[in-house]
Amino acid sequence: MSATLIATGPVTGRPAHRDPNVLRWLGAYTASMVGDSVYYIALSWAAVQQGSPAQAGVVMAVSAVPRALLMLGGGVVADRFGPRRVVIGSDTVRCAAVLAVAALLFLTSPGLWPLALLAVVFGTVDAVFMPAVGALPARVTSRDQLARVQGMRGIGIRFASIVGAPLGGLGVAIGGAAAAFALAGLLIAVSVPLLISVRMRELPADAKADALGGAGDTDAAAGGRGPAPGAGAVIAADSEARGAPVPDKADARPASPVDDLRAGLRYIRGHRVLAPLMLAIALGDLGFVGPLNVGLTLLADERGWGASGMGWVLSGFGAGAGAAALLLTVRGRLPHAGWLAGCSIVAGSVAIGALAFVPSVLGAVGVALLIGLLAGLSGALCGALLQTQADPAYLGRVTAVSSLVSLGFAPLSMPLSAAAIGAWGTGPVFVGSAVVCGLGGVVALCVRDLRRAELPG
Structure with missing residues (x-):
């Protein structure tokens, strides 16, 4: 266990997939994600019904x-x-917010404004939700x-x-967008009591002060133990060993949120593993998102595969990504x-x-399965390296x-990919995107500290 964490409850020593505490967190996360999927189906259906395409x-x-705009502030x-x-x-x-819109749609036809307002609220909340979700597993x-x-x-x-998606479609079929919104709200609500029951691991006070200028973290369960004597020196040594910059304690003034954000960006920039890892992730995503979203749609249309063929290709990708997640689990x-x-990148x-040069649907499904397996593996490993x-x-x-x-x-990259395919065709754009994606792997292999990075065992 890292010296930067102190448990607020007993440590069971169980692997995560057998730990009830982790399983409660996973149940909460999955319920929230299913609710999100239903929400987007409901929002798209309601928006089409209430306005023009x-x-x-x-x-x-x-x-x-x-x-x-708010994502970096959400991390703070x-x-x-x-x-x-x-x-x-x-x-x-x-x-x-979702249940309020569901009630409004049950009672009246309010037009697009509550849907637009709901989308803004969701986007604003997501800006703090996503960084918090990423930080929660370590606790x-x-x-x-x-x-x-x-x-x-x-998984x-x-x-x-x-x-x-099927649940959202079922909700729309049974009671329209209002029923689908209500279902989404109930699924998201399931996550709240599960999260409340999750035990947390407290950060030592020295670590919190180093990272946030003395701002406290009130997340831990009541009665958690404080840091052991000398914890700050242990934390500094642990950070230095992993390539992290050691915070400067000379300025003891309380930090503002802007100071916290700058400190976080300096921390990433000075980290020998995280800095190149962020670049590798950025290049990999830029080369991956366009071809596997809008590019695949245009490729299926060009080859005459139709919507069903594209669905099979996407299923192949999902199966590969799921297999990679299961392997790591x-x-x-x-x-x-x-x-x-x-x-893997x-x-x-x-x-x-x-993928752009495979003529048949069956061959494309096989290639997509391979892409999903490799992308799922690299994504899971990059995420695990970020966490550790x-x-x-x-x-x-x-x-x-x-x-x-x-x-x-x-x-x-999606509108750029679509425009480029219209000008040059699918083959050159898929190859160009592959080069960009591959550069992320080149960064990971060429930077010594990232190439040699290991997961704790």
């Missing part, structure tokens, strides 16, 4: 603006107030189980994507994590480029930067 598109996209909030408290508050707000289990938890989280995401640790992540980029390399007091801000790259910048 163009207006519906605006409603669907409007949540991205506050999420991108998660680190200042504790990830559990932030996630509970976020889910409560999202549940109340519910020991450091040597974080890789396994990352795999379990991947939860796959489950939500498979179950959420069962194994708990894979050796040579940094090297393996880099190799490079190999996955080759498969992305090859970052000091827990900085995890909210570290996750915020990673989420901003993946959810704020990478989607910008």
